Amino acid sequence: MTTHTPDTSPAEDTALQARNRRRRSQLLNHFIAYFGALVLLVPLNFITTPDRVWFIYPMVAWMAPLALHTAWAMGLFDKKR
Numbered sequence: 001m002t003t004h005t006p007d008t009s010p011a012e013d014t015a016l017q018a019r020n021r022r023r024r025s026q027l028l029n030h031f032i033a034y035f036g037a038l039v040l041l042v043p044l045n046f047i048t049t050p051d052r053v054w055f056i057y058p059m060v061a062w063m064a065p066l067a068l069h070t071a072w073a074m075g076l077f078d079k080k081r
Contacts, residue, residue: 026073
C-alpha cells in the first residue's frame with residue numbers, strides 16, 4: 001500500500017519510489033566497489049611494502065566522494081517543493 005501526501009499524486013509517489021530505489025542501488029554498488037578495492041589494496045600494501053602503510057591514502061581520499069554520494073542518495077541535495 002502506498003500513501004501519498006496531499007502535494008503529490010500516486011503516480012508521482014511511484015516515480016519517487018523508483019528513483020529512490022535506483023539511488024540506493026547505485027549507492028550500494030559504490031560501497032561494494034569501495035570495500036572491494038580496499039580488500040585488494042590492504043593485502044597488496046602489506047605484501048609489497050610492509051614497512052610503509054599507504055593504503056590509508058586511497059581509503060581516505062575515496063571517503064569524500066562516497067559521503068557525497070550517500071548524501072545524494074538520501075535526497076539531501078534535492079530541491080524542496
